[in-house]
Amino acid sequence: MPKGKEISEGSTIEFTLKEKNLKGKVLGIKDSYLNIKLENGYNIMVIPDEIKKIINEDKINKIEREYSRESGQGTNISVISTGGTIVSKVDYSTGAVFPSLDISEITSRFKYIEKSYHVRSIPFLNILSENMEPEQWLQLAHKIVEESKRSEGIVISHGTDTMTYTASALAFLLKELSVPIIMVGSQRSSDRPSTDSYLNMEAAINFAASDFGEVGISMHSSISDDKIALLRGVRARKMHSSRRDAFRSIGENPVGYFQNGLVNISGPYRKKSASTSIFEKIEKRAGILYFHPGMETEDLSEYLEKKLGVVIMGTGLGHISTKFIDVIKEYTDSGRMAVMTTQCIYGTTDLDVYSTGRLLSRAGVTWAGNILPEAALTKMMVIMGNYPDFEWQKRMVTDMRGEILQREEIGVF
16 A cells, blocks of 8 residues: 555545556445445455555545436326435445436436326435335335325335335235335446346336236346346245346246336236225234254244244245244244244245144144245234234235235246
8 A cells, every 4th residue: 555645435546456457436444455436336345455546535425416306297107215226326426325316317218208107206215125114114005005196106116135025015014006016126226337227117117007906026037138027026036136137926927027118917916996095003023033953942932032923934845843842832822923934935835744844733833835934924014913813823824915826837946
């Protein structure tokens, strides 16, 4: 590192890596490493000894900007922003990432949208998706009811990491839907050459103008830009940490696709209702427990102590060690609920096949077929918040929003 110089956040530096001269902005300093935002938008970690030159020491500052909040004419579409990569950009003068949902950027990129849709942006939250909480799901559901009175479709921008939880929660909280609810995110911010944000959003707006009366997710169908999939929210999972086609529909094909400017919804789906209504409560005292070898009975007891309900991710068809049977039975005998799901990505639970499953069933564990863990948790929270306890088990095993499949479709594994 150049003598007599100190590197701070905001410094622009030049350095050599694998015989290449590079330039970037210091975003952070941790231990002996620097987090650098390169000029091409990618981040890299380097050690100070590789620094050739410190160009300046400008501090990173928050930049305030004004953005177009509505644009176009035609079908009214509301875009509710909760945060995430899809509404973020990198300011290359500072290297900082800042939120942005400039509707005019979308309509100017796709001129037909401006002629066909009147798109309004509604700032709601600006958080990383891992900070989304059940109370905010309920607030978002109320916001949807409000917007459904003046829009014909609603798009929700959301970070991808917990988008399937929010999609499932909204699906169960919203009893009836008079408008499509399309959640959309991106794996890469809109200023990167490989961004998936614009096409995902273009498709979401078009999906939101259909007669789809459910909560869906609009994301890339492959790593190419040729097709965007519409996934049922309660049957979707994020399967890759960074690929543009990270989301998959589990056990069933996507409900539809957007390609060449056209929406094609070919799978079964619930159509729009005359009005939008919601459940008013959600029970937070529920959680997911991932069984693993080496887990002790004390671990399970301690976790269950403050939970009114638990979703257990068991092995295979839905198994955990038999040493936990007594703990589980005591838990369910006290009026609380245990639901078994599988750690396997595909397939169903069945507690009638092996002896362990039958023991768990006799201990009061409920198994709800091939429901996904995210859907099981959010469904449990809604059921516990709005139904009497004697109905909980019946509701959990009853398909409400397409979350339980009678048979998985061939070819989707």
